[in-house]
Amino acid sequence: MISPLVAVTGASGAVGGRVAARLARTGVPVRLLGRDPSRLPQLPGAVSAPPAAYGDGEGMRRALDGAHTLFLVSAHESPDRVLEHTTAVDAALAAGVERIVYVSFLGAAPDATFTFARDHWHTEAHIRMTGVRHTFLRDGWYLAAIPAMTGTDGILRGPGGEGRVSAVAHEDIADSASAVLLDEGTGHDGATYDLTGPEAFTLAEAAAELSRCTGREVRYVPETREEAYASRAHHGAGDWEVAGWVTSYEAIAAGELATVSDAVPTLTGRPAQSLAVFLRENPDSYRHLLPDS
Template identity: 35%
Template sequence: MVKIAITGVTGHLGGIVSKLCKKNGIEVRNLARNVEKAKKLGFSNVFKSTYDKSEDTVKSLEGIDVLFMVSGSENPNRVQQHKDFIDAAKMAKVSHVIYLSFYNASKNSVFTLGRDHYATEEYIKENGFKYTFLRDNFYADFFVDMCREYGEIKGPAGNGKVSVVVRSDVSEVVAKILENPEKWENQTLNMTGPEELTMNEIVKIVSEHFGKEIKYTNETVKEAYESRKIWKAEQWEYDSWVSTYTAIAQGEQSGISCDIEKVLGRRATSLSEYLKNL
């Protein structure tokens, strides 16, 4: 029997994947930085594990065949933390890493955090693991939350298009792959929604759903950096926030994949369908 471990169970996506696996009768080992928090959230078989290569982390991965790895929390040292964790997986003799990556990740991604994902993918391959890379586009959930919280979307996306994906679709894909990981070895799957949308189209759909006007302000790059100064942050954070939109403007987030349908046997959820189910 294949032994599976899941990271990030106290976070949104990792937690959903773990619960789906339990519902589907797949036994998993839950990995968490904070074991008590994970247990309070209702997870069992929890092991202490951090994105490092400490003794605890190596021990948490011993006996595991397949590791589902969500990316670590955003910080300037994230790539090194990922590499340390991958080193720990190698020490523990994990054979297959399923990594939640990013759509069109490359060393030159306009979206700055896409470069972190590319570096992580490369390190997994360099270390001889069997791999499955799930390349998420931006989440529809993210843009809807922004509309609800601020009543607008601001950013230098121009008329660029993005094939937003619903987070729960990605969770279902991971859980389905964990039913038979061997089938998906050494593949890269693109996680997109079924349509490409501009920011103006997104706010129009969300406005119609909530019955109130939500605007899109197409900022210049300079205006975008300036408007985000209301939040105290480091330069790399400002860069990632603004490049979310410049990546869309430059076409890196456009394109539609059928990989969700290939795994789940149904079409990916559209933004309108997502809103209906809120």
């Protein structure tokens, strides 16, 4: 019996690429979607769709024609992201897609502190409204973001206060998503899974863990909202983008990203990675912090 075709968006990215590789290894028919097909990975048994941007309804419909399941990785942040998502969803339904597994965000809500989490809530609401079979995977901060957002000066700064964050590894997200996608039954229909690490830690604790790994002092410096906007002004980003950066920390301070879920071990059959394990297994993630770098 031939398995239904799974279309994977964002297949050149950190989440979509990992999921596509896992599905391809099982022999499931996979179609890879991306705005630039030349950047899509070469995977045994997987085929690349024509160029398809989320906001291009006709292009997405053509790319998804014949697919049974859509793994929808959220689009890059933009002022029009909700419209891009809803256009992609509507195109999928027009193409005959019967199931959507959407990568959302922890604590998605219309009034979430983290402004981008509001986009995810509106996308979820649209998917629910269509009546299509669906599953939402709400991941939190990435563990990889902790060292990435720490400057070469050894300082992790932001208005996170003393709040906690249950950051999760890309590998755990991909394994969880693959488990859902490979289950062709209806057991995951309508489910929302919070994909988190095994613990919620403060940013000060994260800095201490980085200190242990790098052999140098890494500090967390809490900022006020005004200080956070000022320290990020040099990037020249749009107001909406800077607001997203700042409110991601403020959501930690508000306690909105401290949820610790058992979804990863339940779906994958193994424990979720902790920050300590992630750093031990991914030394390249903090190489810029090493004393001789």
